[in-house]
Amino acid sequence: MSSAPLQPILRPHPPSSISSFSSPRRTRPSPLARPCRLAAAREMPWPHVLTVAGSDSGGGAGIQADVKACAALGAYCSSVITAVTAQNTAGVQGVHLVPEEFIRKQLNSVLSDMSVDVVKTGMLPSVGIVQILCESLRKFPVKALVVDPVMVSTSGDSLSDPSTLKNYRDELFAMADIVTPNVKEASKLLGGVSLHTVSDMRDAAASIYKFGPRYVLVKGGDMPDSSEAIDVFYDGKEFIELRGHRIKTRNTHGTGCTLASSIAAELAKGSTMLHAVRVAKNFVESALDHSKDLTIGNGPQGPFDHLFRLKFPPYNIGSQQRFNPDSLFLYAVTDSRMNKKWGHSIEDAVKAAIEGGATIVQLREKDVESREFLEAAKACVEICKSSGVPLLINDRVDIALACNADGVHVGQSDISARKVRELLGPGKIIGVSCKTPAQAEQAWNDGADYIGCGGVFPTTTKANNPTLGFEGLKTVCLASKLPVVAIGGINATNAGSVMELGIPNLKGVAVVSALFDREHVMAETMNLRSILTNALCSV
Numbered sequence: 001m002s003s004a005p006l007q008p009i010l011r012p013h014p015p016s017s018i019s020s021f022s023s024p025r026r027t028r029p030s031p032l033a034r035p036c037r038l039a040a041a042r043e044m045p046w047p048h049v050l051t052v053a054g055s056d057s058g059g060g061a062g063i064q065a066d067v068k069a070c071a072a073l074g075a076y077c078s079s080v081i082t083a084v085t086a087q088n089t090a091g092v093q094g095v096h097l098v099p100e101e102f103i104r105k106q107l108n109s110v111l112s113d114m115s116v117d118v119v120k121t122g123m124l125p126s127v128g129i130v131q132i133l134c135e136s137l138r139k140f141p142v143k144a145l146v147v148d149p150v151m152v153s154t155s156g157d158s159l160s161d162p163s164t165l166k167n168y169r170d171e172l173f174a175m176a177d178i179v180t181p182n183v184k185e186a187s188k189l190l191g192g193v194s195l196h197t198v199s200d201m202r203d204a205a206a207s208i209y210k211f212g213p214r215y216v217l218v219k220g221g222d223m224p225d226s227s228e229a230i231d232v233f234y235d236g237k238e239f240i241e242l243r244g245h246r247i248k249t250r251n252t253h254g255t256g257c258t259l260a261s262s263i264a265a266e267l268a269k270g271s272t273m274l275h276a277v278r279v280a281k282n283f284v285e286s287a288l289d290h291s292k293d294l295t296i297g298n299g300p301q302g303p304f305d306h307l308f309r310l311k312f313p314p315y316n317i318g319s320q321q322r323f324n325p326d327s328l329f330l331y332a333v334t335d336s337r338m339n340k341k342w343g344h345s346i347e348d349a350v351k352a353a354i355e356g357g358a359t360i361v362q363l364r365e366k367d368v369e370s371r372e373f374l375e376a377a378k379a380c381v382e383i384c385k386s387s388g389v390p391l392l393i394n395d396r397v398d399i400a401l402a403c404n405a406d407g408v409h410v411g412q413s414d415i416s417a418r419k420v421r422e423l424l425g426p427g428k429i430i431g432v433s434c435k436t437p438a439q440a441e442q443a444w445n446d447g448a449d450y451i452g453c454g455g456v457f458p459t460t461t462k463a464n465n466p467t468l469g470f471e472g473l474k475t476v477c478l479a480s481k482l483p484v485v486a487i488g489g490i491n492a493t494n495a496g497s498v499m500e501l502g503i504p505n506l507k508g509v510a511v512v513s514a515l516f517d518r519e520h521v522m523a524e525t526m527n528l529r530s531i532l533t534n535a536l537c538s539v
């Protein structure tokens with residue numbers, strides 16, 4: 001087997017990726033753009049959100065919420081303060097506007113010096129402030145602009161001059177990547193139309209889209225009489241209803257600011273827009289759930305705890321690198337029985353698979369004691385980290401947390417992906433095994449990053465695993481909003497035919513025995529990778 005450099009993966013990134021947003025000033029190289037065998041120095045990106053918003057003296061909303069949400073999601077947050085409010089859990093007692101020229105000065109200070117990835121706006125209380133912001137963004141372009149059209153506080157107090165409505169719509173929305181009104185704000189932006197149903201929210205999203213943003217999210221959290229919190233996401237073509245649980249609590253002050261700054265943080269980390277919105281919605285729901293019984297202040301609406309995850313040691317935000325679906329290309333899944341048979345340690349097997357060009361690794365160790373598994377997992381985390389290859393753990397969330405792996409893969413009879421997401425946080429990769437469209441839909445709703453679909457071919461590696469064939473695989477891929485990796489009986493003879501199916505969201509193959517039930521793991525992996533690359537080139 002020759003040791004020529006491995007082919008880079010040819011499949012382009014998804015078209016809706018953040019990298020397609022306006023004028024990126026910095027581009028981060030994909031870890032897959034260089035041969036996997038080279039242990040490259042890992043860059044340490046610090047995703048940066050600038051919030052342009054008002055200060056809330058009560059600490060629950062505005063700048064204070066934005067800084068906490070970004071911190072919780074692993075982004076740096078700088079701030080330009082547009083107004084100082086005197087505010088508590090009873091409402092807004094006063095608003096003091098920061099002079100416009102001083103807002104310009106703050107914007108200039110931050111944008112001229114720091115590499116801001118995403119700007120998020122909140123309270124923009126005058127026409128002049130909106131104009132100054134637009135001028136600054138033209139002078140210092142950023143990757144994305146998230147506009148939360150704050151006009152009225154949750155307590156019902158006005159936070160912007162009514163004359164700003166027009167220049168919000170005409171100037172700012174045209175520059176925005178996403179606008180996130182709640183139903184009251186959407187109604188105001190559209191001249192007072194009443195919104196009572198999800199269908200009304202769709203119409204509102206389509207009307208607001210016409211003002212120029214790339215995406216619109218109309219939030220239905222304020223809609224009465226529903227056990228669900230339904231938001232409508234619109235990209236100009238398709239409406240997607242995002243359903244969450246409505247948490248019964250008084251502590252909802254700052255949810256709008258938090259959602260928008262969480263979207264901004266995820267975009268700054270490199271997520272696509274839809275993924276960023278889903279992570280943000282899950283984050284707000286979890287924060288409300290964990291804070292529902294907290295009490296601060298005596299008024300009707302209290303703040304919630306953005307940093308609730310710090311109460312769950314050993315919570316760790318992780319690598320902060322967003323999941324790249326292309327990493328599913330050649331997915332190596334280990335097996336302790338096979339390693340033992342060939343006298344390979346888990347570490348040596350993983351090293352060899354990476355040397356051979358595996359793009360992601362899963363430790364699937366069914367017969368190893370927990371302590372031994374954890375020690376091996378820690379060593380594999382280091383091996384994978386130094387090669388820029390993500391490492392996932394099969395089934396065992398405890399092991400993944402303890403070794404700070406990049407994620408977990410679960411099946412239909414394991415802990416639910418929703419629970420795993422809650423335990424691991426937003427920065428980790430979660431995969432779910434799915435055999436049906438309904439399971440794929442559930443995985444998406446639960447916040448998974450990809451699905452594994454199979455067995456595509458008969459396998460002896462997993463007992464009692466029905467074979468789906470190409471038809472079953474195609475049906476699941478077609479229904480899945482998530483990227484898919486095929487698994488089950490895949491080897492050097494049939495891997496090409498899987499990739500040649502040319503299914504857009506089928507990103508690669510996951511393989512156990514064809515790599516690990518072999519003496520020469522590296523050579524087998526190189527061979528399979530070159531077969532996959534050739535197959536990809538031919539579609």
Ligand SMILES: Cc1ncc(COP(=O)(O)OP(=O)(O)O)c(N)n1
Nearest residue numbers: 394409410411412433452453487510
């Ligand atoms: C990538 C990938 N896809 C599917 C599976 C199977 O997971 P599961 O159904 O939980 O079965 P076990 O692997 O736990 O036996 C997988 N592991 N990886």
Ligand SMILES: Cc1ncsc1CCOP(=O)(O)O
Nearest residue numbers: 459461462488489511512513
């Ligand atoms: C874990 C798993 N899940 C579905 S099939 C399978 C086994 C895949 O192993 P192999 O690649 O040896 O067929």
Ligand SMILES: [Mg+2]
Nearest residue numbers: 395410411414
């Ligand atoms: Mg499992």
